Amino acid sequence: MRLVRYTLLLVSLVGGAGCPGEGDDDITPDGPLPVAELQAGSAALDGTGFVDVQSGQVVDLIAGAQGGFHVWINVKVFGAEGDLGLEREATKVSDGTLVLAGLTAPISVPHDAMLDWWENPQAPPSFMCPTPIGVSIVDEEIRIAVKLKSATGTVLGEDEVVVTPHCAAGDNHDWCQTICSGM
Numbered sequence: 001m002r003l004v005r006y007t008l009l010l011v012s013l014v015g016g017a018g019c020p021g022e023g024d025d026d027i028t029p030d031g032p033l034p035v036a037e038l039q040a041g042s043a044a045l046d047g048t049g050f051v052d053v054q055s056g057q058v059v060d061l062i063a064g065a066q067g068g069f070h071v072w073i074n075v076k077v078f079g080a081e082g083d084l085g086l087e088r089e090a091t092k093v094s095d096g097t098l099v100l101a102g103l104t105a106p107i108s109v110p111h112d113a114m115l116d117w118w119e120n121p122q123a124p125p126s127f128m129c130p131t132p133i134g135v136s137i138v139d140e141e142i143r144i145a146v147k148l149k150s151a152t153g154t155v156l157g158e159d160e161v162v163v164t165p166h167c168a169a170g171d172n173h174d175w176c177q178t179i180c181s182g183m
Helices: 002-016 173-180
Strands: 037-041 057-063 069-072 074-078 082-092 098-109 125-129 142-149 155-167
Touching: 037 142, 057 125, 057 173, 069 155, 069 173, 074 142, 082 125, 098 125, 098 142, 125 173, 155 173
Parallel strands: 037 155, 057 155
Antiparallel strands: 037 074, 057 069, 069 125, 082 098, 082 142, 142 155
């Protein structure tokens, strides 16, 4: 009887060693591998919908309620669901200057995202300016890294997008140039 137990134990240990998705196959030096797919993009001028963007694409700086400016960064999700967090961090491509530090917005992803790509209907604003003195983001490439996180902070998916914020023509153009150019 003891031989049978040891044989079963040995078979289960050896048999499970190479199965994908078990054990060390899901671990990286930085923790578990992301389980969801995430695609970063933008949104319409009013912040609704998901808009694909090409790397470096010009996006308008949108005037906010408190006098600052933001860009819309939105996502498509596949393979995650629930009340999650969408973390965004922005840096200038040219020199790595931090423009937006780890801002997290709540995002409620329905079960539909487990079956097919789901697009967030309303993008959270990613605040870009006013910028610190000497830091301009106008017509500069900005890399925005996004991470989809669980309630416990586990990264479920990540992506990044490079956009070039631009002060749109109109009533707010001069104000945008002033506070977004580091003057």
